[in-house]
Amino acid sequence: MMKAQRVRSAVGTSPYLIKIGFVQDREQTESLFAAVAPYADALAMTNCIAATVRQPSGEAAFSGQPRGIGGEAIRSASIAQVRRFCDAARRNSYRTKIIGVGGVSQADHVREYLDAGAESVQLATATMIDPEVGVNIRREL
Secondary structure (H helix, E strand, C coil): CCHHHHHHHHHCCCCCEEEECCCCCHHHHHHHHHHHCCCCCEEEECCCEEECCECCCCCECHHHCCEEECHHHHHHHHHHHHHHHHHHHHHHCCCCEEEEECCCCCHHHHHHHHHHCCCEEECCHHHHHCCCHHHHHHHHC
16 A cells, blocks of 8 residues: 555545655656545645755855755745646646645745645745744735
8 A cells, every 4th residue: 555545544534735845857746646646635845955055165065965955945946846736737637736835935925836826825934034924925915
């Protein structure tokens, strides 16, 4: 039994959302979606993008080990990923909803995700900087 299927069985009728990392291309998108669409109610993306962090000198930080990069730095890549997954959902008649995540700190960012096809948008890092950011965005929308 697949992990997604086991989790679906365990949570029963409760909503089942999977937060995923960065998916590189259409083939990976199709493969992942086909594996989880029958079980997940929604996919939240993008958790982070693995990258090598560099010092201002160009030297690799963290002994060259990739780190998860999030926030503002990943917004355009995450919006593109939301668009890819929404396109795949339409092509394959998947009912799995897409939640946009990554670099959201203004109403315009929310609109970008919604325009790309996201059902909803999640704030994370921005709320650590400004706990009222969600209220302000909601007011502006």
